[in-house]
Amino acid sequence: MDASYLDLVMAQQEETFEDAEGGGGVWVVAESAGGEMAPVTLEAIGVARTLAESLGAYVYAALLGDGVRLLAETLYQAGVNGVRVADHQGLSPFSLEPHLGILVDLFAEEPPEVVLLGATEIGGALAPRLAQQLGGGLIEHATTVSLDPTGRTVEAAIPIYGGEYFEVVACPEARPQFLTIEPGAFAGPFLDEYRRGEPTMVEVEPSEPAVRVVGLAEGFRPPEVRLAEASLVVAVGRQAGDPAQVERLAEALKGRLAGDRGAWDAGLIEADQVVDVRGTVVSPDVYLAVGIRGDTFHRAAMEGAAFVVAIHPDREAPIFEKADLCVVAEPGEVVEALLTAIGSAD
Amino acid sequence: MRILVILRRVLDPAGIVAHRRLRRLFINREEYLIQPGDHSALEAALRIKDLGGAEVVVVSGQPEPDDDTVCRGLAMGADGAIYLSGEGFAGADDGVAARLLQAVVDRLGGADLVLVGMTTLDTAQAQLGPRLAGALGWPQIVGAWSVEIVDGRVRAVRRDGDDYVVVETDLPAVVTVPGRALEPRYPDGARLVNVYRGEGGMGEAVLRWDVADLLHPEGLVPLLENRGRDFPPERELGVRVEGTTEEVAQAVAEALRARLRGA
Ligand SMILES: Cc1cc2nc3c(=O)[nH]c(=O)nc-3n(C[C@H](O)[C@H](O)[C@H](O)COP(=O)(O)OP(=O)(O)OC[C@H]3O[C@@H](n4cnc5c(N)ncnc54)[C@H](O)[C@@H]3O)c2cc1C
Ligand SMILES: Nc1ncnc2c1ncn2[C@@H]1O[C@H](COP(=O)(O)O)[C@@H](O)[C@H]1O
Numbered sequence: 001m002d003a004s005y006l007d008l009v010m011a012q013q014e015e016t017f018e019d020a021e022g023g024g025g026v027w028v029v030a031e032s033a034g035g036e037m038a039p040v041t042l043e044a045i046g047v048a049r050t051l052a053e054s055l056g057a058y059v060y061a062a063l064l065g066d067g068v069r070l071l072a073e074t075l076y077q078a079g080v081n082g083v084r085v086a087d088h089q090g091l092s093p094f095s096l097e098p099h100l101g102i103l104v105d106l107f108a109e110e111p112p113e114v115v116l117l118g119a120t121e122i123g124g125a126l127a128p129r130l131a132q133q134l135g136g137g138l139i140e141h142a143t144t145v146s147l148d149p150t151g152r153t154v155e156a157a158i159p160i161y162g163g164e165y166f167e168v169v170a171c172p173e174a175r176p177q178f179l180t181i182e183p184g185a186f187a188g189p190f191l192d193e194y195r196r197g198e199p200t201m202v203e204v205e206p207s208e209p210a211v212r213v214v215g216l217a218e219g220f221r222p223p224e225v226r227l228a229e230a231s232l233v234v235a236v237g238r239q240a241g242d243p244a245q246v247e248r249l250a251e252a253l254k255g256r257l258a259g260d261r262g263a264w265d266a267g268l269i270e271a272d273q274v275v276d277v278r279g280t281v282v283s284p285d286v287y288l289a290v291g292i293r294g295d296t297f298h299r300a301a302m303e304g305a306a307f308v309v310a311i312h313p314d315r316e317a318p319i320f321e322k323a324d325l326c327v328v329a330e331p332g333e334v335v336e337a338l339l340t341a342i343g344s345a346d
Numbered sequence: 347m348r349i350l351v352i353l354r355r356v357l358d359p360a361g362i363v364a365h366r367r368l369r370r371l372f373i374n375r376e377e378y379l380i381q382p383g384d385h386s387a388l389e390a391a392l393r394i395k396d397l398g399g400a401e402v403v404v405v406s407g408q409p410e411p412d413d414d415t416v417c418r419g420l421a422m423g424a425d426g427a428i429y430l431s432g433e434g435f436a437g438a439d440d441g442v443a444a445r446l447l448q449a450v451v452d453r454l455g456g457a458d459l460v461l462v463g464m465t466t467l468d469t470a471q472a473q474l475g476p477r478l479a480g481a482l483g484w485p486q487i488v489g490a491w492s493v494e495i496v497d498g499r500v501r502a503v504r505r506d507g508d509d510y511v512v513v514e515t516d517l518p519a520v521v522t523v524p525g526r527a528l529e530p531r532y533p534d535g536a537r538l539v540n541v542y543r544g545e546g547g548m549g550e551a552v553l554r555w556d557v558a559d560l561l562h563p564e565g566l567v568p569l570l571e572n573r574g575r576d577f578p579p580e581r582e583l584g585v586r587v588e589g590t591t592e593e594v595a596q597a598v599a600e601a602l603r604a605r606l607r608g609a
Contacts, residue, residue: 051388100594103608124488125488131478132477137441140471140472141470148573161468162470163578165575165576169573172571210486210516215512216509216512217510220491223526225526229526279371281360285606307605309598309602327586327598334591334594338598338599342599
């Protein structure tokens with residue numbers, strides 16, 4: 001079919017909501033960087049649309065920044081019904097007070113029922129201040145969002161101790177209900193390029209930031225992450241083949257090198273690198289066990305890991321009981337091939 | 347220079363087990379830590395005191411009598427401690443805590459700097475510092491890796507994307523500190539004994555304030571409500587990766603990439 005014909009037909013059905021009233025809507029505070037919408041903003045719009053559907057409400061986006069007007073197009077394609085744009089050079093780079101002042105004024109004029117932000121540095125600085133100033137409740141780092149049986153209160157799950165379990169929380173009496181959503185926890189919506197709209201420009205005179213950036217912190221290094229808090233651990237055991245190669249793998253993956261008690265006995269690692277209930281207990285996002293059999297104490301100390309890869313020549317090795325990915329092979333060969341596969345072989 | 351440091355306690359995660367299959371939480375040892383961010387914030391305050399002198403006051407509170415948290419603060423080197431409790435305190439959320447702390451600042455006749463942890467270890471909420479800054483109408487610095495007082499202003503190192511930048515603001519201000527920022531010092535042995543010794547010990551110096559004297563009852567009503575627990579799905583049995591060494595390495599690399607992207 002002729003694409004221009006399709007364009008014509010769709011243009012007739014194009015929805016525009018430039019005049020939709022903002023009161024009681026579900027709002028998303030948009031975040032952009034380098035001329036692109038932040039993925040978490042699109043994810044938030046997906047969540048907002050689901051909520052708005054059940055609430056019988058419109059979805060709005062507040063888009064603040066310098067030269068951001070054109071990005072409103074993406075917001076309409078993601079499914080918002082209205083966009084309020086504040087475009088001013090005083091709004092980039094981000095600082096709290098200018099953004100806060102504009103959003104407080106906006107929400108005073110069009111009081112939202114729900115406001116979603118990304119759980120990012122910017123969302124984390126803005127959301128509590130907005131909630132405090134407008135008398136709203138705030139739930140940060142939501143990983144699931146739904147409405148309770150009364151149909152107007154948002155319930156959200158937040159991870160406790162980094163996701164050991166979740167607490168379901170709500171702010172039934174508070175309006176607006178503010179939420180920051182965890183980046184990557186929700187699917188982004190389909191961008192429908194036939195959806196269009198005309199954003200409403202907001203006249204602003206941004207206030208002065210209260211915090212001044214003096215300059216780069218030359219030479220500042222944050223303290224090294226302790227093994228117990230590392231998010232990626234590469235652990236070496238006596239069956240690892242070439243320990244130096246495992247160390248290179250840890251470096252290439254930007255992970256922490258560790259090992260089991262056997263590796264320490266064999267002099268492959270230091271005492272403070274031993275993963276064992278009598279040594280260090282770890283709960284990283286990724287645990288890579290190379291040539292570790294996995295005695296009881298070792299397994300108990302690493303079973304909090306979210307994702308475990310085990311490489312060992314013996315298919316009966318107990319470490320495999322705790323592994324998500326089991327590789328029965330000579331660790332030395334696999335590690336060498338792995339260094340090539342991740343592009344770090346020398 | 348008066349610096350207020352907020353100390354909150356948190357259940358030591360080493361003493362609890364989240365059982366995925368039974369979908370139950372077992373609290374095997376009920377022991378509390380100082381929230382790591384708050385602990386780090388106290389260290390930041392004590393370093394300012396070491397360098398240029400300051401009066402460091404720790405504030406904490408719980409529904410039931412348990413002032414161990416403030417006592418540990420005193421043992422580390424704080425000059426004074428305030429412990430809040432009383433009727434109507436249970437279930438206080440960050441909004442309530444911000445109002446209470448605003449009242450504490452008023453009753454003390456002001457403060458120059460409030461330091462508090464950036465996030466909580468358990469719930470990962472980062473509201474208290476900003477909410478308090480909003481309530482007091484003070485500037486905020488969120489996530490300070492180091493804190494100094496320079497020419498009567500507060501100067502901090504804060505993350506900015508992949509970089510670290512130096513930022514500055516006027517006093518009074520609220521500054522929040524990540525748990526990893528500063529290694530807290532060990533309590534001084536003599537102070538520790540002194541704090542916990544009953545009569546005449548430093549523990550007696552803790553000011554115990556009733557929350558009812560600080561806020562109207564409606565100010566103590568939390569907005570956040572707990573509605574239950576959820577657990578992650580049980581761990582599935584692992585997948586065996588087969589093939590040539592190269593194929594296996596490719597599959598592992600792919601899985602790692604996918605995991606690290608999601609994180
Ligand atoms: C200065 C000050 C600051 C405060 N700041 C905050 C704050 O930032 N956030 C806040 O929520 N409250 C805060 N409070 C309020 C006070 O901490 C709460 O009253 C207390 O957290 C209420 O919890 P609880 O009654 O369950 O007490 P407790 O049972 O003693 O619980 C203490 C902690 O353990 C956690 N906990 C309890 N049971 C479990 C469990 N089964 N699994 C995992 N964790 C568990 C609670 O969430 C809480 O954090 C503050 C109070 C003061 C005075
Ligand atoms: N304190 C605990 N900590 C961790 N897991 C426990 C605890 N108590 C019981 N369990 C688990 O719960 C199962 C059933 O125990 P019970 O509820 O005591 O019959 C046990 O097999 C354990 O796996």
